[in-house]
Amino acid sequence: QPVMSKLFISVVSWLVAFAINHRVGGQSHKRRRTSEPIEIEDRLESLICRVGEKSTSSLESNLEGLAGVLEADLPNYKNKILRILCAVARLLPEKLTVYTTLVGLLNARNYNFGGEFVEAMIRQLKETLKANLYTEALYLVRFLSDLVNCHVIAAPSMVAMFENFVSVTQEEDVPQVRSDWFVYVVLSSLPWVGKELYEKKDVEMDRLLNQIDGYLKRRLKTHVPMLQVWTAEKPHPQEEYLDCLWAQIQKLKKDRWQERHILRPYIAFDSVLCEALQHNLPPFTPPAHTPDCQYPVPRVVFRVFDYTDAPEGPVMPGSHSVERFVIEENLHNIIKSHWKERKTCAAQLLSYPGKNKIPLNYHIVEVIFGELFQLPCPPHIDVMYTTLLIELCKLQPGSLPQVLAQATEMMYMRLDTMNTTCIDRLLNWFSHHLSNFQFRWSWDDWADCLAMDADKPKPKFVKEVLEKCMRLSYHQRIVDIVPPTFSALIPAEPIFFYKYQDEANSKCAGYAVAITVGNAIKNRASNEEILTVLKDVPNPNQEDDDDEGEGFNPLKIEVFLQTLLHLAAKSFSHSFSALAKFHEILKALTDCDEGKLHILRVVYEVWRNHPQMISVLVDKLIRTQIVDCAAVANWLFSPNMAHEFTRFYVWEILHSTIRKMNKHVQKIQKELEEAKEKLEKQQHKKDSGDEEDMERNSEDEDGQLEEQIERLQEKVESAQSEQKNLFLVIFQRFIMMLTEHLVRCETGSVDFNTPWYKNCIERLQQIFLMHHVTIQQYVGTLENLLFTAELDHHILAVYQQFCALQL
């Protein structure tokens, strides 16, 4: 009898899986005749993952059915089911209440299973915290707290866990970001469980909230200015994330914890669930702080819309309503789950449950831009957001593009106070977006920028956008897409400037040699032949009877490089080939720092109307080691480039240079790690392996590996030293420029806060923000050498804000 019913139940679960998959249109399975254990495990995973998706039956009925199936499978597949449920708790926060309901139903049917699940969750919580997976740990705690609503966990034990979390605020000598996180976890669970906890333990909860209040009042907010997208308070204050959440929770409390937005399937099962026996959470002590802990960086809440912005339809929940928090959380989580699959992501966003009660398109656009502009860095790669928005426009062609246009318009109007890093991202997004829609835009709406100084944010923005648009198309296209009134903002035609162009320049020093070199190259002369020709170039830096002129000769570089690049100007590939072919000569000419600097100057001179070409050439010059990263930094900060200092491409080049340096260091570090691991493995083999066999080869191999490791160690140290030096050069230059400006303004009694200053100080911020993980290593040196107390407090503030990101 028991065997038959087991078989029957397995068949039933197969049928249910088949039915659910069929309706939902899930992935194509190969339908095998017999049900093997692996098969059933896969089906269980599929069943659990897909519950809550679109179905012809109600959610309640699906949950009921699934609970029945899982209960029946517990004897044979308990561990698998436990693991799957723990995984969905950790990875699918947007479906939190669906799964807590499921666990609630299972607990009602099988008390022991409920207990084992809670234990497994606690184990998982410990593991995620140990592994610095704070976001996942947050979801686990929120899941546990919602289990109180499902009568799985007793409220008092949840309160006790929260009390332990909040007590972290009493710890001394720990980073603020640590206690921030524990407070955030408690506050962000309250929309789900606040009501229930207050009903059972209001005295304790009040005490808890008071403690949190005290903490929030005394914590430092040094980091906030660096993380705000706009510096202005109007129209929407850019609030620090904990402050915003606190305001939302306080309002929720005032409303007596009435929360109506969250979907709560467990309410329908109340009669079943309230019969269940609850479990107590074991006492949970937050793991102690160690230097290895990497807590999440603080955030500022991005707001661009409020209830006045959605003209018709449902009203947008206020910025301090808990609904706003929950909606934004869920939308962020959907993006987190599906960012790699843009169609799925867009579909999931647009099918948000409860979408008819909110202006969903506005929330979606706000959340997406919030991520794109997040400081220090967006959670995902920038281009994902562009493509996601395009996908959303495809799915909602009648409504989403208008919301997007509205947001763009609003952001244009507030450019004056927008953080420079965010302006970069905005113009990258906007130009790329336009290129997918034939560059159609109501440029005339922005005619106000034409009357402004070119260095003001609005005209600057439009100019940079048009330049980026040109890179994705061609010059004439840009001329065609803007009204004639905008002609001053159209980018220059990307032509080459050749010094030795024609007879008119024949008086130029080096003109004759330039012609000879040009011919030599065209006739495929060898490197030696060309070098011989170049010997005839006089050195303006030297006295006549000096040595052979082996030192730095700027004219030689100029003559050769101008001519070479002129011949290769046709395309990137042509120029790259040229650099590769004459690598030897270029190396020889630029052996010293001045040589490297001059080569960059020449590249700029000839290609100053084609910033994209400058960018790719500099990239190649670094990669082929003709110039080094520090040379590029020095060049960009040099007086020759001062007039370009606020151009977007200059910062593209600088950040690309820093990234190359960082990747280089990481690469060698990885090689070193791998070599060390290899050695360890080999030695391990020696210890446990066959003595005779191993001995003969191992000593040689070990010796070789050890040598290699030593070499790599040196390489790593040298690379790290180069990296540190690069940052020092950059920071030094910034400090010099900014100090000079501030002193000059002070002596002249002029306001220092010019557009140039705003740009410069925010570019300094940007260096810290974009590379904060790398720069952390060099904080000691920076503080001792550069960011000392003597520094002007405006400059020092930037450094202090950066430090506050992990303090």
Place this chain on the structure above:
Amino acid sequence: MSIKLNALFSDSYVDVSQYRDQHFKGNRYEQEKLLKQSNTLYVGNLSFYTTEEQVYELFSKSGDVKRIIIGLDKVKKTACGFCFVEYYTRADAENAMRFVNGTRLDDRIIRTDWDAGFKEGRQYGRGKSGGQVRDEYRQDYDPARGGYGKVVARPQSIRTTT
């Protein structure tokens, strides 16, 4: 902690397509292996007028581009509507598959696909007339790809071919 929930977190944009290069020197298994490790993408449906610069700008959005090879008409040695984009890392190429594939360049929806790796000779179109095979037989008029397909442009050759 080890469960990944494969059922849910698919990454289908990164999957290898059904296309296999018929000229590939090696067996199917070898080709598959290279495709799965490749940092190189084939990019199709480009306009003949799309430049290397434009391709660089667009594809740089998913990471640093190592090199671009513009596809050429074998006879005319002019661009014939495809190219190869090679990245320094696979991860950057994957992001291109996820976020650049299926979007527009020069107002055309471009298509990217994994490529086993550039070899000299693969930059040329394989159509009889020198361009790409798809331009030999298509019936529509596409001003950015030389107008009508070759089969439409010279119907005589169809009648005289056996």
